[in-house]
Amino acid sequence: MASLNLSEYEKFSAPPPQFGQAATTGIPVSSSNQFYTESSHSNTRIQTKTRVPWSSGLCDCFSDWKNCCITCWCPCVTFGQIAEIVDKGSSSCGVNGALYTLIACVTGCACCYSCFYRSKMRQQHMLKKSPCGDCLVHCFCECCALCQEYRELKTRGYDLSIGWHGNMEKQNREVAMTPVPPVVESGMSR
Secondary structure (H helix, E strand, O other): OOOOOOOHHHHHOOOOOOOOOOOOOOOOOOOOOOOOOOOOOOOOOOOOOOOEOOOOOOOOHHHHHHHHHHHHHOHHHHHHHHHHHHOOOOOOHHHHHHHHHHHHHHOOOOHHHHHHHHHHHHHHHOEOOOOOOHHHHHHHOHHHHHHHHHHHHHHOOOOOOOHHHHHHHHHHHHHHHOOOOOOOOOOOOO
């Protein structure tokens, strides 16, 4: 059935390209475009973010003596708190702490699990690999490494005792309570 009125599809669709016409791709094809050049020999260097040092040293455990004592006697608690923040709340403190304890009891090498969280934390916060590799730090100085990670997160404003979700609620409350000046229209409004 042919009708003189265009169908809804034909009204809103673009006409097909004619023979000899290039289809529109969104990529400039003009060689005079100064912003788009396709070359395999680019001389621009990709700048990477510089890594920053840890806020405290590996052996500064006694600067937070409460955490030092908890970490020495029950490292699963400190590890669980760190892991919850590093995972951004996707896993809980209790689950990570229990898994750490299970690995420690079965294999005796919980450091193999905790070193991955140190690596993840370093990547998130652009921290230098210091004093040596993450797994070496955790294998030889497990308690010191956990204390350093705890202090680093604390220095960055996290309260590890309330977990990830508690920190996000606290942050949202602080943002909501920030006074916002009223919007004043300027000029004539009539």
